[in-house]
Amino acid sequence: MSEYQTPRFSLPLLAVGQAHKELFHNEALLLLDFLIDSVVLDVSDDPASLSPAEGDYWLIGPVATAEWSGKSDEIAGWSNGGWHYIKPQESMKIIMSNNQGMAIYHDASWQFIVQVNGPAGGTIIDSEARSAIDSILDALRTARILPHIN
Template identity: 35%
Template sequence: MPEPTDFAAATARFALPHLFPAQAQKEFVVNESLARIDSLLHCAIEGAADEPPASPGEGECWIVSDSPAGEWAGHAGDIAAHQAGTWLFLSPREGMRIYDKAQRAFAHYAGGWQYAHSPAPPAGGETVDAEARAAIGNLIETLEAAGILPAST
């Protein structure tokens, strides 16, 4: 019979708490793990902010900006998830991808949250090629519609 695996107190990537034999009140550990999974699975955030909103909805997620204050102090760059009337902070991992509802675009984590920026539409030049400009404009619109670039205002 193989030796049982000796788990740490939490998972390595997202700190999901593990259960242990004879552990009291296991439902708290399981519920915290489910809350974390619920926030991370197909993660969509409301936007980025330094402070929590006044009346957050249950399940809302936000990126904590670079100068956090109040309940979010000390959590810059984390995902703040409002679960069970409190804030649960989730540390992003390299390569993580989220959808930002405010920007209407995806962001990925690479040492910090990174957003694609829309290139400027073509302008100027000695020769005006209407077909090339239309193709570039169409490409920008397609990337915006796919959420790869933020929607232009």
């Protein structure tokens, strides 16, 4: 970490007498814009295969190529100024768009969370317990603690 970067996400800090402060300030705001509501479109290894729009983010896959080479597991975001990268931190959570689920960065890798289904089947059915469990699962999905995959 440089003395002109934040410790967790390496956001650029301003320095006394620094030229073009607006560039560093804007870079920090772009990254914060993502960190406030961390939604990625998908996992990808090759930026050349994408048609990014401003504000689109991808999770860089394990076989990153071209501009993304050496940036596996980072998050790449597109703006008019090009690609911006976020290095994941322990316990960081992202939401995969289109109800694909969620992932948490744990022990130096992304752990994808699978959908938890409500109770089904069995020989003895307690409908009140099933209803309570389904309500809890719905609340966890609404709070984005559990993914809701269609």
